[in-house]
Amino acid sequence: MNKDLKAITKDLFVSEGFWGIYHKLELLPDVRLDPFRTYVTKEGTMIGHYSIISTLRADRPDEYISTQNDFQIDQLEEGKDSFCRLIAGELPSICVSQDLTMSKSPLSIEPTLENLSETKVFSIINLFTPMARVMPPRENLFQINKKITKGIPLLHIFSKHYQAIEEVPIDEMVLYLKNIILTIETSQRSFSERDNSTNTVFHFYNIGSRAGASIPHLHSQTLLYADGGHGWKDHSFFLSFDQNRQLIGKDSFCLGCKYSKGLNVDPIGQRLHIQERIIWEDENWLAFTAYAPERDGHIRLLPKRHVSSLWELEAPEIISLAKALKFVNHVLSLFIKQYGRKLHIFFDRNILFRQKHFGFSTPIHMLIDIIPIQRIGGAEILDDHRLSHIFPEETAKRMKEGKKL
Numbered sequence: 001m002n003k004d005l006k007a008i009t010k011d012l013f014v015s016e017g018f019w020g021i022y023h024k025l026e027l028l029p030d031v032r033l034d035p036f037r038t039y040v041t042k043e044g045t046m047i048g049h050y051s052i053i054s055t056l057r058a059d060r061p062d063e064y065i066s067t068q069n070d071f072q073i074d075q076l077e078e079g080k081d082s083f084c085r086l087i088a089g090e091l092p093s094i095c096v097s098q099d100l101t102m103s104k105s106p107l108s109i110e111p112t113l114e115n116l117s118e119t120k121v122f123s124i125i126n127l128f129t130p131m132a133r134v135m136p137p138r139e140n141l142f143q144i145n146k147k148i149t150k151g152i153p154l155l156h157i158f159s160k161h162y163q164a165i166e167e168v169p170i171d172e173m174v175l176y177l178k179n180i181i182l183t184i185e186t187s188q189r190s191f192s193e194r195d196n197s198t199n200t201v202f203h204f205y206n207i208g209s210r211a212g213a214s215i216p217h218l219h220s221q222t223l224l225y226a227d228g229g230h231g232w233k234d235h236s237f238f239l240s241f242d243q244n245r246q247l248i249g250k251d252s253f254c255l256g257c258k259y260s261k262g263l264n265v266d267p268i269g270q271r272l273h274i275q276e277r278i279i280w281e282d283e284n285w286l287a288f289t290a291y292a293p294e295r296d297g298h299i300r301l302l303p304k305r306h307v308s309s310l311w312e313l314e315a316p317e318i319i320s321l322a323k324a325l326k327f328v329n330h331v332l333s334l335f336i337k338q339y340g341r342k343l344h345i346f347f348d349r350n351i352l353f354r355q356k357h358f359g360f361s362t363p364i365h366m367l368i369d370i371i372p373i374q375r376i377g378g379a380e381i382l383d384d385h386r387l388s389h390i391f392p393e394e395t396a397k398r399m400k401e402g403k404k405l
């Protein structure tokens with residue numbers, strides 16, 4: 001444990017930048033766009049690759065122990081990681097919501113010791129955040145030549161120590177999704193009221209150290225950026241949903257809605273093999289292997305009703321999503337256990353919520369991508385590109401042959 005972290009555990013002393021609280025202008029994180037690949041839209045949004053430079057992030061603890069088996073979950077001792085200690089009231093936190101109730105303002109600057117063991121799920125402000133949440137008055141900011149990154153960094157956590165989604169009971173997963181929706185909406189409102197800003201919202205899971213997690217206790221994150229814009233990859237989805245309407249010649253056309261009815265209608269004329277790729281469905285959600293996988297084993301989830309974000313889902317759709325997440329993560333883990341070594345895919349995975357941002361208008365149909373970590377080479381870094389090892393139709397077949405829940 002580093003010195004600063006030790007200090008806060010003892011005296012609740014807030015080090016510069018912890019929980020996104022800044023006093024010194026020179027330490028504020030900086031956003032840098034690659035000037036060789038930035039494109040400015042008619043509306044003035046800058047699209048390209050951007051890096052957020054936050055030196056504080058280097059101090060994050062890494063609590064993973066060396067892995068015994070790359071292709072299945074490690075069994076780690078529970079109760080030792082920072083989240084278990086925080087739940088027991090041994091580490092301070094800024095806990096903004098517990099179950100279905102907001103408990104602290106998302107702009108709070110007061111970390112406290114909380115006993116969260118009676119709570120099933122909760123959301124806190126990320127201690128090692130890449131963004132400024134509370135900072136010096138605006139009038140001082142002209143002194144520094146930085147494009148400051150502002151926003152609210154949230155961590156959404158289960159009070160029980162789980163390491164994989166398939167371990168979580170459905171009712172807890174439903175409560176978890178509801179806590180996330182409540183926390184994102186409340187945080188966005190409090191930030192936009194204060195700063196009158198639009199908000200980019202990135203919601204995702206890092207599961208396993210290769211997927212970017214530093215704590216092995218199951219959690220997801222939301223990065224709520226004020227006036228953040230977004231990168232080329234995110235923007236390409238919005239552009240595609242827009243242009244599909246022109247290609248088909250119908251303003252109401254949505255590829256997601258066609259998919260959810262099992263209709264193979266592709267605006268760019270491909271044969272989509274939708275039926276062969278479906279691995280799970282009910283009346284509200286569809287799960288299938290991705291047609292053009294980003295990594296082998298890539299699974300995509302789609303709500304059957306046209307919604308553009310997590311916070312537009314209704315109660316029965318949230319229950320279905322909890323079931324879908326549990327099932328598909330289970331079959332993906334079994335698939336990796338059996339074929340991971342051959343395909344070079346690991347148990348570790350990212351779950352990415354592709355959805356609209358607050359204050360942006362887009363016809364996007366919400367998507368959730370579950371992408372295992374796979375060894376990749378230069379071709380995949382050179383472009384948004386994948387040299388794949390297995391047909392997604394075959395991946396779906398093998399996943400369905402796996403053990404059912």
Ligand SMILES: [Zn+2]
Pocket residue numbers: 078079080081083084160161162216217
């Ligand atoms: Zn834990």
Ligand SMILES: [Zn+2]
Pocket residue numbers: 254255256257258305306307364365
């Ligand atoms: Zn749709």
